[in-house]
Amino acid sequence: MTTQRIAAILRAGEPDETVTVQGWVRTKRELKEFAFVEVNDGSAMANLQVVINSDLPDFENVLKQLNTGASLEVSGVLVASPAKGQRIELKASQVQVYGDADPQTYPLQKKRHSFEFLRTIAHLRPRTNTHGAVFRVRNACSAAVHQFFQERGFLWVHTPIIAASDCEGAGEMFAVTNFDLKNVPRTDSQEVDYAKDFFGKRAYLTVSGQLEAEVMAMAFGNVYTFGPTFRAENSNTSRHLAEFWMIEPEMAFCDLQGDMDLAEAFLKYIFKYVLEHCPEDMEFFNERIDKTVLATAENIINNQFERITYTEAIALLEKADKKFDFPVSWGLDLQSEHERYLAEDLFKKPTIVSDYPVGIKAFYMRLNEDEKTVRAMDVLAPNIGEIIGGSQREERLDVLERRMEAQGMNKEELWWYLDLRRYGTVPHAGFGLGFERLVQFMTGMGNIRDVIPFPRAPLSIDF
Amino acid sequence: MTTQRIAAILRAGEPDETVTVQGWVRTKRELKEFAFVEVNDGSAMANLQVVINSDLPDFENVLKQLNTGASLEVSGVLVASPAKGQRIELKASQVQVYGDADPQTYPLQKKRHSFEFLRTIAHLRPRTNTHGAVFRVRNACSAAVHQFFQERGFLWVHTPIIAASDCEGAGEMFAVTNFDLKNVPRTDSQEVDYAKDFFGKRAYLTVSGQLEAEVMAMAFGNVYTFGPTFRAENSNTSRHLAEFWMIEPEMAFCDLQGDMDLAEAFLKYIFKYVLEHCPEDMEFFNERIDKTVLATAENIINNQFERITYTEAIALLEKADKKFDFPVSWGLDLQSEHERYLAEDLFKKPTIVSDYPVGIKAFYMRLNEDEKTVRAMDVLAPNIGEIIGGSQREERLDVLERRMEAQGMNKEELWWYLDLRRYGTVPHAGFGLGFERLVQFMTGMGNIRDVIPFPRAPLSIDF
Numbered sequence: 056m057t058t059q060r061i062a063a064i065l066r067a068g069e070p071d072e073t074v075t076v077q078g079w080v081r082t083k084r085e086l087k088e089f090a091f092v093e094v095n096d097g098s099a100m101a102n103l104q105v106v107i108n109s110d111l112p113d114f115e116n117v118l119k120q121l122n123t124g125a126s127l128e129v130s131g132v133l134v135a136s137p138a139k140g141q142r143i144e145l146k147a148s149q150v151q152v153y154g155d156a157d158p159q160t161y162p163l164q165k166k167r168h169s170f171e172f173l174r175t176i177a178h179l180r181p182r183t184n185t186h187g188a189v190f191r192v193r194n195a196c197s198a199a200v201h202q203f204f205q206e207r208g209f210l211w212v213h214t215p216i217i218a219a220s221d222c223e224g225a226g227e228m229f230a231v232t233n234f235d236l237k238n239v240p241r242t243d244s245q246e247v248d249y250a251k252d253f254f255g256k257r258a259y260l261t262v263s264g265q266l267e268a269e270v271m272a273m274a275f276g277n278v279y280t281f282g283p284t285f286r287a288e289n290s291n292t293s294r295h296l297a298e299f300w301m302i303e304p305e306m307a308f309c310d311l312q313g314d315m316d317l318a319e320a321f322l323k324y325i326f327k328y329v330l331e332h333c334p335e336d337m338e339f340f341n342e343r344i345d346k347t348v349l350a351t352a353e354n355i356i357n358n359q360f361e362r363i364t365y366t367e368a369i370a371l372l373e374k375a376d377k378k379f380d381f382p383v384s385w386g387l388d389l390q391s392e393h394e395r396y397l398a399e400d401l402f403k404k405p406t407i408v409s410d411y412p413v414g415i416k417a418f419y420m421r422l423n424e425d426e427k428t429v430r431a432m433d434v435l436a437p438n439i440g441e442i443i444g445g446s447q448r449e450e451r452l453d454v455l456e457r458r459m460e461a462q463g464m465n466k467e468e469l470w471w472y473l474d475l476r477r478y479g480t481v482p483h484a485g486f487g488l489g490f491e492r493l494v495q496f497m498t499g500m501g502n503i504r505d506v507i508p509f510p511r512a513p514l515s516i517d518f
Numbered sequence: 519m520t521t522q523r524i525a526a527i528l529r530a531g532e533p534d535e536t537v538t539v540q541g542w543v544r545t546k547r548e549l550k551e552f553a554f555v556e557v558n559d560g561s562a563m564a565n566l567q568v569v570i571n572s573d574l575p576d577f578e579n580v581l582k583q584l585n586t587g588a589s590l591e592v593s594g595v596l597v598a599s600p601a602k603g604q605r606i607e608l609k610a611s612q613v614q615v616y617g618d619a620d621p622q623t624y625p626l627q628k629k630r631h632s633f634e635f636l637r638t639i640a641h642l643r644p645r646t647n648t649h650g651a652v653f654r655v656r657n658a659c660s661a662a663v664h665q666f667f668q669e670r671g672f673l674w675v676h677t678p679i680i681a682a683s684d685c686e687g688a689g690e691m692f693a694v695t696n697f698d699l700k701n702v703p704r705t706d707s708q709e710v711d712y713a714k715d716f717f718g719k720r721a722y723l724t725v726s727g728q729l730e731a732e733v734m735a736m737a738f739g740n741v742y743t744f745g746p747t748f749r750a751e752n753s754n755t756s757r758h759l760a761e762f763w764m765i766e767p768e769m770a771f772c773d774l775q776g777d778m779d780l781a782e783a784f785l786k787y788i789f790k791y792v793l794e795h796c797p798e799d800m801e802f803f804n805e806r807i808d809k810t811v812l813a814t815a816e817n818i819i820n821n822q823f824e825r826i827t828y829t830e831a832i833a834l835l836e837k838a839d840k841k842f843d844f845p846v847s848w849g850l851d852l853q854s855e856h857e858r859y860l861a862e863d864l865f866k867k868p869t870i871v872s873d874y875p876v877g878i879k880a881f882y883m884r885l886n887e888d889e890k891t892v893r894a895m896d897v898l899a900p901n902i903g904e905i906i907g908g909s910q911r912e913e914r915l916d917v918l919e920r921r922m923e924a925q926g927m928n929k930e931e932l933w934w935y936l937d938l939r940r941y942g943t944v945p946h947a948g949f950g951l952g953f954e955r956l957v958q959f960m961t962g963m964g965n966i967r968d969v970i971p972f973p974r975a976p977l978s979i980d981f
Contacts, residue, residue, distance in 0.1 A: 058771070060671060060739070077739075077771040079942045097738030098671065126942040128771065153771075154913070154943030161941050178934035179941070181737035190738065194673040201664050208523060208561065210657040215972045216679065216746045217692075217723075217761050219979045229680075229716070231692050231723065233750045236702050236710045247699045253692070253750055253760070254979040260680075260694065267972060267981065274644035275560035275653065276523070276540075282746065283679045287696045287716055297716070298680050308521070308540040308591065308616075450617070471641035471981055478624050478642070479542045479589040480617030509678045509730060516682045516717035518730065518934055 058128075062098035068133045068143050075130040076103060076145065079182065080121050080156075082165055092121050094129065094145075097181075100188055100335045104136065104144040105129050117150050123165055124156030124182070170505050177509055177518050185344070188336035189506050192329055193494050199328035200281055200302055200490075203321060209277040209304060214264030216283065219256060220468050227287040228259040229297075260285035265485065266419075266472050268305040269448060272483055273475050279304040281490070289513050293502040296491060298511040305485035311421075311430040311447040314484035315407050318434050318443050319360045321488075322405070326352045329497060337498075345499025351438045352497070358404035365389075365411045365428065368397060375401075388415045389433075391440055398435040405436045418458045420446040421482075432486075439496040445486025452476035521591075525562035531596045531606050538593040539566060539608065542645065543584050543619075545628055555584050557592065557608075560644075563651055563798045567599065567607040568592050580613050586628055587619030587645070633968050640972055640981050648807070651799035652969050655792055656957050662791035663744055663765055663953075666784060672740040672767060677727030679746065682719060683931050690750040691722040692760075723748035728948065729882075729935050731768040732911060735946055736938050742767040744953070752976050756965040759954060761974040768948035774884075774893040774910040777947035778870050781897050781906050782823045784951075785868070789815045792960060800961075808962025814901045815960070821867035828852075828874045828891065831860060838864075851878045852896075854903055861898040868899045881921045883909040884945075895949070902959040908949025915939035 058075045059068075068074065078096030088109050093102035111117065121127065128151045136144040158164065162176050163183065173180040180186045201211065217231050233253035234240065240248040249257050264280040271278040280303040288295060304317060330337055330352055341349040363371070372383040372393055377400070381390040389408065398406045409432040410423060420429035430447035449455040455476055459466055466473065494506040504510035509518045521538045522531075531537065541559030551572050556565035574580065584590065591614045599607040621627065625639050626646065636643040643649045664674065680694050696716035697703065703711040712720050727743040734741040743766040751758060767780060793800055793815055804812045826834070835846040835856055840863070844853040852871065861869045872895040873886060883892035893910035912918040918939055922929055929936065957969040967973035972981045 077944070079737075124942045126944040153945065154939070154941070156941040163941075176934075178733045178937060181734055187737065190673060190675070190734070194675070197674045198664065198668050201661065205661050210653060211660045212653070212657070212971060213746075213763055215761065215974060215979075215981070217748075217974050217979060219981070227696075229694050229696060230699065231694060232699070233690070233692060234699065236693065236695065236697065236699070239699050239702065253752075253976060254974070255977040256979065258979055270641045270981070271644055271653070271971060274542075274650065283676075285680075289716075298678065300676055471639075474641060476617070478617070478619040478626075479587045481540070481589040482616065508675055508734060511678060511680050511717070513716060514718040516678075516680065516719065516721055518678070518682070518733070 060098040061094065061096045061101070061103045064103060064133065064145075065099060065101055065141075065143065070133055070135050070143070072133045073130070074133060074145065075128060076105075077128045078103075078126070080123055080125045080127065082123060083118070083121050085118065090118055090121075094127070095182075095187075097187060100184060100339055101141075104138065104141060105131070105147050106134075106144055107147045107150060111147060111150060117152060120152045120155045121150075122156055122158045122161070124161045124163060126153040127151060128153065170502060174504060174510070175517075181508070184339065186505070188333070188339050189494070189498055189500060190508065192333050192336050192340075192498055193506060195329045195332045196325060196490070196494055196497065197281075198332075199325045202328070203324045204279045204304065207277065209279045210271065210275050212264075212268060212271040212278045212280055213282060214261070214267035214280050216261055217254070218259050218261040219254070220259070228262060229285055229287045231258040231260060262286060263301065263303065263487065265303050265305065265487065266469075268303055268485065269472070269475060269483065272305040272307045272485070273479065273481070276307045277304070291513055293504075294492070296503055296507065296510055296512060299503075299507070300490035301487055302490055303485060303487045305483065307481050307483045309447075309484045310482055311409060311432060311484055314445050314447060314486060315360075315362060315409070315432055318407070318432070318445060318486050319405070322434070322436075322442070323356050325493070326355050326497065330356075340498045340500075344501075347438050348497070348499040351436070354403075354437055355405055360434070361402040361404060361406040362409065363397075363406065364409050368393075368408050371401060372396065386412050386414060394433075394435045394440050395437075398440075399437045403437065405434060407432050407434050416446070418462050418464060419448050419455070421449045422454055422458070430484075436496070442492065442496060443486050443488045445484065447482065447484040450476060450480045450482050452480070523561040524557065524559045524564070524566045527566060527596065527608075528562060528564055528604075528606065533596055533598050533606070535596045536593070537596060537608065538591060539568075540591045541566075541589070543586055543588045543590065545586060546581070546584050548581065553581055553584075557590070558645075558650075560650060563647060563802055564604075567601065567604060568594070568610050569597075569607055570610045570613060574610060574613060580615060583615045583618045584613075585619055585621045585624070587624045587626060589616040590614060591616065633965060637967060637973070638980075644971070647802065649968070651796070651802050652957070652961055652963060653971065655796050655799050655803075655961055656969060658792045658795045659788060659953070659957055659960065660744075661795075662788045665791070666787045667742045667767065670740065672742045673734065673738050675727075675731060675734040675741045675743055676745060677724070677730035677743050679724055680717070681722050681724040682717070683722070683928075691725060692748055692750045694721040694723060725749060726764065726766065726950065728766050728768065728950065729932075731766055731948065732935070732938060732946065735768040735770045735948070736942065736944070739770045740767070754976055756967075757955070757958075759966055759970065759973055759975055762966075762970070763953035764950055765953055766948060766950045768946065770944050770946045772910075772947045773945055774872060774895060774947055777908050777910060777949060778823075778825060778872070778895055781870070781895070781908060781949050782868070785897070785899075785905070786819050788956070789818050789960065793819075803961045803963075807964075810901050811960070811962040814899070817866075817900055818868055823897070824865040824867060824869040825872065826860075826869065827872050831856075831871050834864060835859065849875050849877060857896075857898045857903050858900075861903075862900045866900065868897060870895050870897050879909070881925050881927060882911050882918070884912045885917055885921070893947075899959070905955065905959060906949050906951045908947065910945065910947040913939060913943045913945050915943070
């Protein structure tokens, strides 16, 4: 008699089968001759209904402990359920209570709790329906990411978390130090004496693994990162985290066209995988959280993505019979309202915009022959907005140096990055995707803090 | 005519097949009428030999550029190879050079380089035979980890990297701050005013995700972490990194026996997966790096692990006809020489030692009835030493509080961890495994800095 997960029992359990399940009580309903206890073990959104007869030894005492949140092990026989909405239930022959949960103090009683409140008990919220579904979907997303890349021969590479420099200029970085902050060493000229710190120089938490991923692509062809990245931005919004996971594939011998092809195949694959692996959870989100969730997923899976250049996009926006809050003009970055107009109103499907003005994009993006645009691309999805940003990288040493000089960057610091262009340089491309944004968009959850187990944000570091 | 990876061509390419390959020159040999160029694309240890006839357009100019390290694309027809040790070679009909590599300055010329030297060019060393093999094996290990757990229904959970407290007392931690270190804010009493920092309190880089993984196990049953962890120890050894990846499974409704079963199944699975997926790389390590590598892997895969208690281990060590440098006495921790004696000399196979003295183990390990030992276990492997450490966790609130008090720990800080014992507590267990140690042991690489792309250690943060 081995223990079984409730998901498997609900899917394939047959009457007369003897099973043991272990989990936590969601609700209890007491009648005269017996009691119904709904048990959840985290393997599925649905509970298994356990029927406990009053002839069970120690019935009253056992029942008294089986409050919401209590943990138990139940052995018994499966029987066809007369109740609506469930195929099967478990007739208990043996019940062991492991731990109770005082109804007076256990915060997760059966009622609606706001997501704000649940954030204050992040150690218990995984036991709710919504967060159970969120973290199962999050896991399915993760598994899909690895499977997608491994099937295609990409190597997972672990780029460093502690970084020596803000190479990308991607935003404010957290400092990492071993100094006693009460007594920071100074040089003779009263500057901070970083030579005395653990690494012998300033150290930060990384904002991206891209540059190091390029190193690995120059040896293995196709690689990807999937790891934590950081921003010390003081943004208290529903779309920002100080610590989040990022996925960054990088491909040697690849141009922007190949990069777009990968991004499109990737998104289709992930959404399909999650629909297949978490159908009940996704239905739950569609019903309770955001009624467009399933339609958006189907849209991404079933449509060939539209591909237009930034210059074409500007022309379309200028022609639009819609009033925008932000001005539309060649050279300015696209705002969220512009991106949504393109993907939602105009094309009604995922849209890849490419070849942005050089002035609004990063130094490492490949300069086009016109010298005015770079080989960048953003993937915009209906109801989602920008979900992926990528580019073909500048592989020509002289052009890259020129771009760095124009931006006042320190070439010495990136000597190794420039070496990649000195020795066996090749056309290459990649993209980046914030993992929590992906999970947020997939589930329709309004606040990004509700799709990561323990969110990190300004003044928020509990647990 | 699609591009093919060299690994696939060497394995399954047939004469007369037309292919295109892309990669980097390893060596070039010029004869009168033709030249041999060995091309590697990172998909395999072996190179594809490309034969370039002198009737190729622009032959001399192309050849001049094809120095070690240069990147190229070659199209042509596969032919059976008359050369020893290779089944097939590529007769070039078209060659495009993407980037050259000046033989005067390119550091990776065909000769032996010391691992010390290669560490100074970590951006180029993935292009060497040894590091190519290391990072392919590392990727296979990673993929195996996910596959093992996903097959068994474990959820991958992302525990926080930035942590609020040194809960485990596992060693020195890096501080994470947004302060200007030249001007750290002070309180009236001249203490550092952490309330003014980004998170409003002291923040560190995590040393373990275990406590948060326990939270997730209390909702989903079986979970695992696979993420970076940190130690600010000033250890300049071949076994220590300041930043390394760790794997930590955690299982609800599981005791120490189940924990040992998982650890044994896990190790067998990973070693088997890598032998199957990277046979040539593993042969290379066995031949060039450490002649015991394959025997150790077979030993782990084919033997049922020995299981003894710490108390039994002490008795065996006291009886041993071997002189140890460190004393053997009940209550003292086992030293490396003791562990190796047990696994290598005595049992000659992986050995799990359990139930260590309470005084030498962490506060969260479950106290045995004897009150002298805890339900801890270490897996010791021949030629490897300790590779896994785990325990059944203390699920009883009163005992856990007593242990924390005895160690002078702050219970307020871990209120949420104690809540897990207040509400629906269950027996649970897990273990931890340093990923780089695993890769190091699997490959026989002597220095842990050579199995991670960009090692972080005291005074070492380049790239």
